[in-house]
Amino acid sequence: MINLWLTSLLSLLVAALFVPFFKTKHKRAMMWFSLVVLTFALVAQILIARYVYLNGSFFYAFGGYQGGIGISFLVDEFSVLIATFIISLTWLIFIYGWANIKSDFEKAETARYVNLIFIMIFSMVSMVYTHDLFNTYVFMEIMSITTVAIISVKQKKENYSAAFRYLMLNEVGSLSFLFGIGMLYMIGGQLNISAVALVVQQGWPLYSWNIGLALGLMILGLAIKSAIYPMHVWLPDAHGSAPSTSSAILSSIVVKVYLVVLIKVIYRIFGFGIVSFLGLNVILTVMAVLGMIIGSLFAMAQKDSKRLLGYSSVSQIGYIVLGISLGTPLGLYAAIFHIISHGILKTSLFLSVGSFISEKKIRKTHEFRGLGVKMPLATAVFTISSLGMIGIPITSGFIAKWQLGLALSEISWWLIGVVLLSSLLNAIYYLPIIIDFYLKPNPENQTILTWDGMPKRMAFILIFLALSGLTMGLFPGLIETFIELAVSAI
Amino acid sequence: MDILNTLIEQMNILAGMLIFVMGLFIVIVNNHIIKRIIGLNIMGAGVFYFFVSIGNLNQAIPPIIIDLPSDVPYVNPVPSALILTGIVVVVSITVYSLSLAIKIYQTYGTLDQAEIIKKNEERWK
Numbered sequence: 001m002i003n004l005w006l007t008s009l010l011s012l013l014v015a016a017l018f019v020p021f022f023k024t025k026h027k028r029a030m031m032w033f034s035l036v037v038l039t040f041a042l043v044a045q046i047l048i049a050r051y052v053y054l055n056g057s058f059f060y061a062f063g064g065y066q067g068g069i070g071i072s073f074l075v076d077e078f079s080v081l082i083a084t085f086i087i088s089l090t091w092l093i094f095i096y097g098w099a100n101i102k103s104d105f106e107k108a109e110t111a112r113y114v115n116l117i118f119i120m121i122f123s124m125v126s127m128v129y130t131h132d133l134f135n136t137y138v139f140m141e142i143m144s145i146t147t148v149a150i151i152s153v154k155q156k157k158e159n160y161s162a163a164f165r166y167l168m169l170n171e172v173g174s175l176s177f178l179f180g181i182g183m184l185y186m187i188g189g190q191l192n193i194s195a196v197a198l199v200v201q202q203g204w205p206l207y208s209w210n211i212g213l214a215l216g217l218m219i220l221g222l223a224i225k226s227a228i229y230p231m232h233v234w235l236p237d238a239h240g241s242a243p244s245t246s247s248a249i250l251s252s253i254v255v256k257v258y259l260v261v262l263i264k265v266i267y268r269i270f271g272f273g274i275v276s277f278l279g280l281n282v283i284l285t286v287m288a289v290l291g292m293i294i295g296s297l298f299a300m301a302q303k304d305s306k307r308l309l310g311y312s313s314v315s316q317i318g319y320i321v322l323g324i325s326l327g328t329p330l331g332l333y334a335a336i337f338h339i340i341s342h343g344i345l346k347t348s349l350f351l352s353v354g355s356f357i358s359e360k361k362i363r364k365t366h367e368f369r370g371l372g373v374k375m376p377l378a379t380a381v382f383t384i385s386s387l388g389m390i391g392i393p394i395t396s397g398f399i400a401k402w403q404l405g406l407a408l409s410e411i412s413w414w415l416i417g418v419v420l421l422s423s424l425l426n427a428i429y430y431l432p433i434i435i436d437f438y439l440k441p442n443p444e445n446q447t448i449l450t451w452d453g454m455p456k457r458m459a460f461i462l463i464f465l466a467l468s469g470l471t472m473g474l475f476p477g478l479i480e481t482f483i484e485l486a487v488s489a490i
Numbered sequence: 491m492d493i494l495n496t497l498i499e500q501m502n503i504l505a506g507m508l509i510f511v512m513g514l515f516i517v518i519v520n521n522h523i524i525k526r527i528i529g530l531n532i533m534g535a536g537v538f539y540f541f542v543s544i545g546n547l548n549q550a551i552p553p554i555i556i557d558l559p560s561d562v563p564y565v566n567p568v569p570s571a572l573i574l575t576g577i578v579v580v581v582s583i584t585v586y587s588l589s590l591a592i593k594i595y596q597t598y599g600t601l602d603q604a605e606i607i608k609k610n611e612e613r614w615k
Contacts, residue, residue: 040543130504134572145586153592157597158613161606164590166528171583172517175533178576179510185569186503186544237610 008044016118036305068192074131077485097245099455162237177221185212226258229291239310244354284325291318296425341396350467370442396472506540534580545569
């Protein structure tokens, strides 16, 4: 079982090597090959998740170097949940992208794009699994190059400038993270996360300067990469100009992986005691609250739909960081639930906007008037998902905000007020789009319902995403146990 | 005097931090794309210097096993080995950002990020 899982991870890298060798005219064969490899990875991932839930968590030491000398992967309930989420969402986005890929960039770029996607999934999944600090840094760098490259693969000038900005900030973040690793290495000479945690606990009274600086630098680096409020400046440009499939991946998965590493850094390496002693949890709470409010305010000013969704991500990341910064199991539960729920909802939002762009060539919000009769399916999916973003009951967004509210009620009541205010602001910029869809006449005065005109694959993925968002809202018990296990594993 | 002694002992580490902060300052303050890339490399150099110096000890010898006397301290080779990876990464990031800089110059006709933002704003309206 473990060998099958490792083979599936390696097969992603091997597939990335083989994909560029397909000729442009053999695009179909290449896509089938990629889909088979991705499906293999997904199946192996689900099997290893089942194995972990049945037999408990385990360490896999590469090369057999036990005891923190070599690199090891920690496969527990937390990492398998996040990794399954990553691979299944990428699988869905890949099938959508197969049908949509022609509209975003030239044919010759397809192989390079698929190549980048494979390397990116590999690094994301490995970053979630790895139990070694320097290894985390290496995967972080692989991810920063590939994520920037899937923005600049669409060869427009604003993609270049957005990619450059993203690359610079990403690199500043990575180097601060590396500096933090150096600070920790200085104390105990360890890189394995369990060993570093031990070193931090024992060395805290003696080396509090080192540990404090390391914590600050690591949180700064991860905050830049996961676009926590004052460091969010790269996000709207990058997510707004990237191809729609890339935006979906960037916004719903990539940012979340860094937040998962943030959870690991705060709870596994340093422990919440040190974080709250240094007051960093208060700083994170303030940044989260500012992000929730100001991200929504910025989103209200946007005229471009994809930039609007980007700013909406800034405010949603605020909710997740708020859950992380509370330091209670309920807060972590809310954060992980919100990671999954926001992943599904934001993917379906970006993909439905992507279908507007590819089928009708419109992307400004004022052009969406009366689209409800021209593209009934995509607008319905957009409506359901944006209601989920606002937090209307029966969608998964409601459960996520409800859990966050429960977690906050233990801490302080005024933070619940902030969550409600932010939900109200979400409603202010999402509802006008829905009203435009259904209640305004369109420029062509078309009133008869017509089919969207998009390929069946895209339609299937959109329906599936909307349904899974609704299912999570109607039956949150389905994934409740998994998230509870993940929280207890942290 | 105590502080001065600590400063002198920790000179390498402090210098690493100083170079890191200088690079960060250059990246933040400048608008010119090439200057930013240079600043990034200076930041990287600071981190690498820091890493190499935390492996070092006073009067230590290189960690070559063949005729290693047991009572002499030797340099910890792990940070230097780790930082080779870091150097490779920063080189590849530099190459990629320079190629982006070429494309930006070809499409915008300028390397000043303030002007680029001004030109971009027209598109988002």
